[in-house]
Amino acid sequence: MRTAIKSEKAMDINIGISEDNREKIADALSKVLADSYMLYLKTHNYHWNVTGELFHSLHEQFEGQYTELADAIDEIAERIRALGYRAPGTFKEFNELTSIDEKQDEPDAMEMVRRLAIGNEQVLRTAREALEPANAAEDEATVDLLTERLHVHSKTAWMLRSHLE
Template structure:
């Protein structure tokens, strides 16, 4: 038995929000994979500090991915969860080679900034629908990715 969703946000708005959140989820997942990959494969004089920093970042992303997916579900839509779906939705390039440590840092800074741009775009339909829960979630993501991008860029100065 299906129960109609009546949370004060129209189906049209919920669909628009879920579609944009799906892009944020895909970008976040790809960033998670990139960060975890670099955590495993970083080498060089900054190994220890970058290894630990990348671990903090991918651990935070793992929790965020779950929150984003659960928000999509709360809006009554299916959260993408396959590599095929993520590949179709993401705007973040996958890394298959093993760059040097500072190139890893640069790529992660760029990828965090991409998640920021994707999350900003997702704010529009959430604001239009007065969806405070999604706005709050996206605002938290903006804060985290802004700080992470800044911290990564600081290694390169």
């Protein structure tokens, strides 16, 4: 069980969502945050290290993807904070929470594309799971954030898969 952020001068959070529901939502968002961060790292790594005849187009595509992910990571963490909970922020925490697989090898360009497609699909599944507690609590702000993530990751996965056809 997580502890809501409290200090001597803190005021109670009264945003129309119970503490129990806020905790469930924050826990689910923490997993989305961890998956998003790990996908960000993988995408940035591939941006730096892609080679081959598709270098230029993939280098630029990966840059757009990791830039978008950096903004999303901030939004997700801020939503967790707005719910009254600490956002995970260390690599150890992300590594414990993530469901994104990380390999320590040097794949070729098309394997990078395939792995990023798989990573985006994983973030989609994690975000869908996070919708359940957000919908149950009628937390429209979190539902809106997650709906945007679903849109972005489904489009990104489609674009990446298109390279592989």
